Amino acid sequence: MLLFCPTCGxxxxxxxxxxxxxxxxxxxPYVFNIARKVSSRTYPKLKEVDDVLGGSAAWENVDSTxxxxxxxSHSRAYFMQIQTRSADEPMTTFYKCCNPQCAHNWRD
Incomplete structure (x- = not known):
């Protein structure tokens, strides 16, 4: 926690x-006595897979397999390949179920 002097900044x-x-x-000469220990942690909200991939617009013109x-257990899924690691690693394949009621996202 950072605090700044109210007198000189x-x-x-x-x-x-x-x-x-x-x-x-x-x-x-400003002094502020610490009366009690205060600690807190905030954890950032993790993004959904669809947000990381560019949202729903990224799935508009993709092929299915x-x-x-x-x-x-629907037999077809849309797929997209993205380079998520360094250049010498293989690309990651992301899938989205073709069933509009399901639309489940997963990766391979």
Missing amino acids: NLLRVEKGITALRFACNTC EERCPKC
Whole structure:
């Protein structure tokens, strides 16, 4: 957590005071005593596979192949190949079920 001095705007540093830790400014005499430990974590929301691939517009002009859907067992699926790793690695194949009620996404 970064805190800034309300007097001069410089970054406050943590230092050990007489009884506890405190935030102190390097350039002016501002001091803010730390009363309690505050900690929190925020985890970023992972993107859906369809968002990473460019959304629904990316699936408009793709070919279909005979690939069985693992969710509904439909016999055909749209496919798209994208280079997700370094250039010397093989391309990743992404599939989308041709069944409009299912539209399940998976990769190979």
